[in-house]
Amino acid sequence: MVAVEGSAETDEELMRRYARGDQTAFRVIFERYAPMLMRLTVRHLRSEELAREVVQQTFFQLHAARNDFRLDAKLRPWVFTIAMNLVREHYRKRKRRKETDLEEEKEPQRISEPNGLEQRERVERVRAAVATLPESQREVVELHWFEERPFAEVAAILGSSEGAVRVRAHRAYQRLKELLREELAS
Amino acid sequence: MSKPEDDLEAYVRGADRPPDVDYQALLRDVEAQIAGAEKKPLSWLRARATWARRAIAIGAAFLIAGVVGAAWLRSDLDDRSLPHVAVAIAGLALLLSVAAFEALRPLHQPARAPWMRFAIAAATLVATCAVAALPPMVEPGTGPSWSPCLFFGLLTGLPVYLLLRILDRGSSSGPLLGACAAGLLGNLVLELHCPSHDPQHLMIGHFGVAVLFVLGLGSLHLLLRRR
Numbered sequence: 001m002v003a004v005e006g007s008a009e010t011d012e013e014l015m016r017r018y019a020r021g022d023q024t025a026f027r028v029i030f031e032r033y034a035p036m037l038m039r040l041t042v043r044h045l046r047s048e049e050l051a052r053e054v055v056q057q058t059f060f061q062l063h064a065a066r067n068d069f070r071l072d073a074k075l076r077p078w079v080f081t082i083a084m085n086l087v088r089e090h091y092r093k094r095k096r097r098k099e100t101d102l103e104e105e106k107e108p109q110r111i112s113e114p115n116g117l118e119q120r121e122r123v124e125r126v127r128a129a130v131a132t133l134p135e136s137q138r139e140v141v142e143l144h145w146f147e148e149r150p151f152a153e154v155a156a157i158l159g160s161s162e163g164a165v166r167v168r169a170h171r172a173y174q175r176l177k178e179l180l181r182e183e184l185a186s
Numbered sequence: 187m188s189k190p191e192d193d194l195e196a197y198v199r200g201a202d203r204p205p206d207v208d209y210q211a212l213l214r215d216v217e218a219q220i221a222g223a224e225k226k227p228l229s230w231l232r233a234r235a236t237w238a239r240r241a242i243a244i245g246a247a248f249l250i251a252g253v254v255g256a257a258w259l260r261s262d263l264d265d266r267s268l269p270h271v272a273v274a275i276a277g278l279a280l281l282l283s284v285a286a287f288e289a290l291r292p293l294h295q296p297a298r299a300p301w302m303r304f305a306i307a308a309a310t311l312v313a314t315c316a317v318a319a320l321p322p323m324v325e326p327g328t329g330p331s332w333s334p335c336l337f338f339g340l341l342t343g344l345p346v347y348l349l350l351r352i353l354d355r356g357s358s359s360g361p362l363l364g365a366c367a368a369g370l371l372g373n374l375v376l377e378l379h380c381p382s383h384d385p386q387h388l389m390i391g392h393f394g395v396a397v398l399f400v401l402g403l404g405s406l407h408l409l410l411r412r413r
Contacts, residue, residue, distance in 0.1 A: 027213065030209075030213050030216065031209075034207075034209050034212060034213070035207075035209070038207050048207065052207065052212060055212065056212060056215055056216050056219065059216040060216060060219050060220060060223070061293045061294070061355065061356070062294075063216075063220050064223075064232060064233060064355045064356075065236075065292055065293065065294050065355065066233070067233055067234060067235040067238075068235050068236050068292055068294065078294045079294075081293070081294050081295065081296055082293045082294050084296075085293050085296070085297045086293070088297060089297075089358050092300070092358070093411065156296075157296065158296055159295070159296025159297070160296075
């Protein structure tokens with residue numbers, strides 16, 4: 001991990017310091033957010049290489065937007081919104097390429113797996129189940145469940161109403177339970 | 187419902203593991219990318235707050251239109267044509283503001299649905315076509331050649347297109363909406379300047395500006411992005 005002096009400052013205070021030109025604040029923000037963003041993007045993209053690119057772009061965009069950061073804003077939804085926009089853009093590009101390009105796309109690089117056969121199988125089953133969800137539901141599951149973000153924040157990140165996000169989450173969890181019924185019973 | 191059910195929760199928790207990444211190297215890459223971008227000329231413009239970037243782009247567009255209007259205002263404005271021209275100019279100006287505003291949407295705000303950018307592009311073509319197809323109710327006559335207007339419209343739209351590209355931080359809608367804003371500005375300037383009521387002149391010399399910007403540049407960007 002990046003060796004940066006620990007800081008008790010809030011993310012927002014750090015971002016304001018960075019906007020004023022303090023480079024060390026950026027490093028602390030990176031230290032706090034990079035692992036979170038890698039987890040989020042790897043789950044979406046299923047490739048550490050692609051996820052790394054998206055995380056790099058997320059921090060680059062955060063730097064570019066530093067003068068937009070308002071006094072009353074929260075940093076976490078900001079960062080997550082940038083990352084999710086970049087992930088969506090990746091999906092759109094991939095879809096366009098598939099529509100026009102007859103060449104077979106390279107299989108995404110496998111991400112590092114946890115040890116243990118049972119654990120690996122479990123990871124695969126969960127990934128397969130989550131992958132069958134529509135994109136709109138998958139985004140909600142990733143943020144609400146895996147990243148433990150409250151519905152209000154998920155709604156802000158995705159640009160939807162809280163009610164719509166709750167409905168999508170409910171449907172997604174029902175679907176996941178159906179898909180993983182046998183595993184859950186055992 | 188606030189949490190997934192416990193059995194599903196426990197099952198998935200066991201499968202969740204953070205990826206193994208060299209974060210030092212990643213930070214170095216980010217900082218190198220930032221340093222590279224900072225060296226580029228005019229990068230400070232892109233780093234302005236979004237309200238300032240939008241004000242610069244929309245202000246520049248209206249400055250160009252204002253200069254043309256003040257220096258070369260069309261000569262046929264009278265009681266019959268003035269309301270028609272005013273409505274056309276107001277409509278084009280409103281659509282131009284929307285296109286430029288959305289072209290600079292920052293990435294920390296949730297992206298608009300993809301159909302929105304195509305809706306703005308369609309509205310640009312419909313509005314400019316309508317202005318060309320429905321001139322003021324005066325006697326049509328043989329107008330001047332359409333080529334100077336086509337050239338003038340492209341020439342006035344291009345600076346705003348380039349400015350929007352400079353100010354853009356990499357949004358996916360930026361290129362197409364920038365082309366829309368340029369096409370609209372070209373038509374706005376021609377509406378202020380050109381007194382022709384000749385249908386062929388208006389369709390080729392005026393509407394052609396929007397078509398070339400939106401369909402020409404739009405297609406070019408689409409092709410480049412697919413590569």
